[in-house]
Each structure stands twice: as structure tokens, then as C-alpha cells.
Amino acid sequence: MPLTLIGLSHHTAPLEVRERFAAEVQAGRYSVAAVRELSGLREVVLLSTCNRTEQYLVTDHVLEHNALVALLPQPPGIDPAQLTSFTYVRYERAAVEHLFRVVSSLDSMMLGESQIQGQVRSAYLSALELQREHKVIGPILSRLFESALAVGGRVRAETHLGDGAASIPSAAVELAGKIFGPLRGRHAIVLGTGEMSELAVECLSAQGVRTSIVSRTAGRARELASRALNGAAVSVDELAALLPSADIIVTATAAPHAVITQSMIERILPKGPAQPLLIVDLALPRDVEPEVGQLRNVFLYNLDDLHQVIEGTLEKRRAELPFAEAIIRDGAGEYWNWYRALEVVPVIRELRERAEQMRAQETARALRALPHLREEDRAAVDALTRQLLAKLLHQPTIRLREAAATGRNAEIVEVARFLFELESPNGDETNA
Amino acid sequence: MNAIAFLHGLSLASYLAAGGLVAGSLAAGRSTVLRGAVGLITLAVVAHGIGIALYVMDFGELPLVGLAASCSSLAFLIGASLLAAALLREIRPLALVLIPIIALLLATAITLGIAPSGASSPFRGVWFAAHVVLAFVGYACLAVAFAAGLLYLLQFRALKVKKFGRTFRFLPPLETLDKVRQRVLLTGLPALTFALALGWAWTVRFQNSLAAQNPQVIWGVVTWLVFVAALFSRRRGGERFAAAASVAGFIVVVLAYVALRVSMANGQVFL
Secondary structure, three states, rough: OOOEEEEHHHHHHHHHHHHHHHHHOOOOOOHHHHHOOOOOEEEEEEOOOOOOEEEEEOOOOOOOHHHHHHOOOOOOOOOOHHHHHOOOEEEHHHHHHHHHHHHHOOOOOOOOOOHHHHHHHHHHHHHHHHHHHHOOOOHHHHHHHHHHHHHHHHHHOOOOOOOOOOHHHHHHHHHHHHOOOOOOOOEEEEEEEOOHHHHHHHHHHHHEEEEEOOOOOHHHHHHHHHOOOOEEEEEEHHHHHEEEHHHEEEOOOOOOOEEEOOOHHHOOOOOOOOOOOOEEEEEOOOEEOOOHHOOOOEEEEEEEHHHHHHHHHHHHHHHHHHHHHHHHHHHHHHHHHHHHHHHHHHHHHHHHHHHHHHHHHHHHHHHHOOOOOHHHHHHHHHHHHHHHHHHHHHHHHHHHHHHHHHHHHHHHHHHHHHHHOOOOOOOOOOOO | HHHHHHEEEEEEEEHHHHHHHHHHHHHOOOOOHHHHHHHHHHHHHHHHHHHHHHHHHHOOOOOOOOOOHHHHHHHHHHHHHHHHHHHHHHHHHHHHHHHHHHHHHHHHHHHOOOOOOOOOOOHHHHHHHHHHHHHHHHHHHHHHHEEEEEEEHHHHHHOOOOOOOOHHHHOHHHHHHHHHHHHHHHHHHHHHHHHHHHHHHHHHHHHHHOOOOOHHHHHHHHHHHHHHHHHHHHHHHHHHHHHHHHHHHHHHHHHHHHHHHHHOOOOOOOO
């Protein structure tokens, strides 16, 4: 029962291909249950995000790349012949390690991003939901996804892979945090209502910051403010009156010239701000005169500075990779041992059933020859034989599992069948 | 080696090990100090506390007289402040500055030998103990304010010159450091004021003089003025100026101590 992965991701397929796959799944035109119905497939889980579409399968026999591609969604407008070049295939342990790397965000576009853990969990939960009617998932993939989620959790908890800011707005929030500490209750003025302003408002709002959104287009400012927690739309005329109460100013206007000048700040705050003032200039061309950054208690950052914060974060995250890889190796090794041991489970079960049958027969015969025994003595004899059997089989059971985990399963299963006269897999009795 | 010296040595070793872990966190660019460092600081404070308790049982007095005993007590109070800070995860990096100060005080105490100085002074008893303990609380607070002020200046510089490296990630936010600095100064000033008032009241009551020439009085007054300057500089010059004042003030207090001790007449008792 090979464990197989077929997929495509940002490493192998361009955005226009990835988005068509994602759209195909989102539109509900692709059915995992229907794939499961195909002969030779035992378990299926589909992981679909904007950056990857992957299918994890347990099959009866090893399937070749082309056969596996046919199991993926087939979005219109993509030549099926081309799909092979966009996809990758992993078998057995390589498939396990791949999923563990994916869930730990080591395979993500942005190293250390946290969304992937939730996306993998959703994929698993969807499979469990389908399970009620279509039996798409069994013990192998259930355990694989549970182990993967546990490993992902460990990587997040035991390494600093998720630390720091990795996007422009979150870098701005990190800088604000290094100046003000907890940001709840702070006041931010956001100039502009474009995409960057929107992202900044979202990020600041999530930290409990009060936002005043200043724009010449009142309607758009009101719309942004309504989406923010404690947000308010403010007209440009009110900006001067608002500035002294600001802890943070974020500017992202499309103005061709500076909208915040040194003289403006000096005029409004003649002694400089009493508390630190953070100004984040997200505009190109810049909205804030560079000289403003030289004012006392003013911290001015532009896009280049924020990129520097992000690069620092990524460098720090990259330094965590060896720790994350070690956790993944541990988790994958543990899963792999369990997976390999599955192959000896039928032999162990058969061995125990066979031994129990013999024990029951022999005990019954002995007890028939000892009719004078009282009921409690008969029970004691029965218990004794059970204990003896349990002790005798304990070590062989452990050894069988260990041998399977180390890859000697075929050889050891053969020996066990020969020694204990067990049924061979195809139903023949092994000759002694 | 007696038990008191052993416990002081154990405390010093634990502080140094904790300092190593804190420095390791900084070198690794981690934003948090390892929990192991907090454990070692706890061990150091507990060992030191037991050492001081044994001192009290052996000699029947608090280690407040003599340079070695005073260094030990002051180190204990700074260590206790550090432990309180270490329990709040955000300000653990204060250990980076405080551990060297504590280690220096403990090393001095161990080198000189932790035993009563044998100097006789009429100013003893509960009044004296309250006077010295309150003064030491004041000095411990000043040391913490120095540490918070120094880290504030480092973080301020990192933010202003846009060096987002290890120091930037390791150090706490500016506002947090400012709050810590301001709060310890607000705690230390009343403690030192009471200490000075107790000393002054005792001198006037029992010796009918102000003893203005006494090095301890001069040092106490200098420290008190430093406290006031560090506290009120914030209102006039803002957080950064106040941080700089705390750092400069601590250095002034240390230099004043050295100068007074060097110029002290023979036979005078000064810590």
C-alpha cells in the first residue's frame, strides 16, 4: 500500500496555473470522493491553497507520474500533457517528509508563515467530513495528517521560525511595538485610502490601535473606518488639530510631493512631540520630508527601512531552519516506524489468534482430565495459561514491530510465518 | 570555606551562568531571554538570601556595617529587583546590565571576607537597620534605573539610526524601559528620603549636630539630588533625556563614593 503524493506548487507551476487549480477546487467541480471510488485507491486527501494543490494517496500499487496526474483536478485551458512538467511526485517516506515540511511552512513562499497550518488542518477536516459517506480517509492518512499537524505545532512552539514581521504593514507594527510596547489604545493617523493604507489599518486595528483615516475622498475614508476597530474618517482640514494626539502616523497617499514637512511638524508641535512619534511613510514618491526624522522624539521610516526589518526577520528565520528540520526528521521517523509496522500487524494478529486457539484447546483438555478441581482452581489454571501465553508472545510481538520499523519486514514476516505455520498472504499454508 | 562564603560563591556562580545565557540570547538575536536564565537568577537570589540568613544567625546582626557586608546586602537587593524584573518576560534583558553590577558587588564581598567589620558606632539598633536598609533600597532602585536608562539609550539609538539587528530585537520597547525607570525612581526616592531623614533625626537627637562633613551624609545627599534630577528631567527633556540623566546620575553616585572613600580620614567608617 504505497503512500504517494502528487502535487504542484509555487516551486513548479506559475501563478496562472496555480490559480486555475485553486479555482477548480473552490468551484466544487472536482470531487475527492469520485477519485476515491476509482479502483486501486484506498485513501485520498486533497490540500488546496493559493500556492499549492497536493493530493495525498494510499494506493494498492505504485502508480506512475502520468497516472497520478490524471487524478488531479483538470482545469480548463491547461493542456493535460503539460501538467506532468508542472507537477511533482513523492513516494513513501519522501511524501511524509514533504507534508511535514509543508505544514511547518518550510516549503512556503514566505518562510515561517502561519496560515499553512490552518490550511492543512482544513484539508484534513474536509476529508474527515467526507469520510462519513465516502470513506476517503483511513488510518494511514489520518495518522499522517495528525502527526504532521503535531509536528507543525512543535516547530512553531520550539523554534523562532514564526517570529518577527514578514510583510510591510507587520514590519511597521513591529517597529511601533519596539517604541510603544503594547499598542492597545494608541492613536494612529492614516493618510490615504489605497491598498497600503487599507493593509496598515487592518494591522493596526488588529493590535487595538484607534485609527483616524484622513483622505480627500470622504466616502472611501468612511468605508475604511467602518471596517476598522475604533476607526474614524477625518477630513484633511482636521489633520492639524489631530496631529498632537497621534502616536503613529502612516502615510500612503499618491501625492507627487511631500504632504508632511519639517516646518509643518515644527509649527504644530513647536517643542517636538512630548512622547515618541512614529511616522511610517509607505508612499512612493515619499510623503514625508526626510528632515522630519531628525526631529527630537520622531522616528521616521520609509519602505526601504521596512524592507530592512523584513530581511532581518527572514535572516533570523533562516537561522532557525536546522532546528525545524530536526523536529521534522524526528516526527517523520516516528510516523515512518508506525507505518512500516503496519505491515506486520496481520502476522501478529494471526500469531496471537493461533496461539490463543491452541491455549484454549489444551487448557480444556487438561481440565477435563482433572475433574476433581474446584471452580476457583480451574479459573486459576486458565489464568495461568493466559499469563504464560501473554509473556511468551510479548517479546516476539515487539521484535516483529522493531524489525518492520527498520525495513526488515518482508524477511521477518516470512520467517514468522514459517516458524509458526501461519497462513501466507495469498492464503496458502506455509509448509513446515 | 564557611557556609556563608560558600553560599555567596554559589550565588555569584549562578549569576555568572545566568549572565552567560542572557548574553547568548543577545548573540543569537532572540527576542526573549531563556527561562534557564530566570531559574539561575532565582537560585542565585535564594542562595544569597540563605547566606545572609546564616550571617544574621552567626553574628546576631544584619550585614549592614563594613564594605563586604554592605556589598553583599546591596547585591542581594539588586538581585531581588532583577528577579522581580525577570519574572516579567518583557524586561528580562535588564539582566544584561544588572548581573555585572551584582557580580562585582558579590566578588568584592567574597574577596574582603563576609564578616562584621568590628567597627564600633553609637548608631546601632532598629533605627540604624531601618536607615541602612532603606538607603540600600534606594541604591538598588538607582541601579535598576541605570540599567533601564542604558538599555533605553541603546534601543533609542538602534531605532533612530535604523539598525534593526540583534540589539534591536533583543531589547524591550522604549516605553516599557521608560516606565520601569520611572517606577523604580519613584520607589527609590521615598526610600532614600526616609533613610536620610532617619539618619538626620538620630544625629540631631543623640549627637546634637548635623554632621554635614560626614562622607556618608555627603554621599546620601548627592544620591538624593541625583534621584530628584533623574525623576524631574523627564518633564523638562522627555524620556530620552531622563534616561540619560539616570545613567549619568548612577555614574556620578559611584564616582562620588570612590572620591569620598579615597579622601576619608583614617578611622572613619563609611560602609
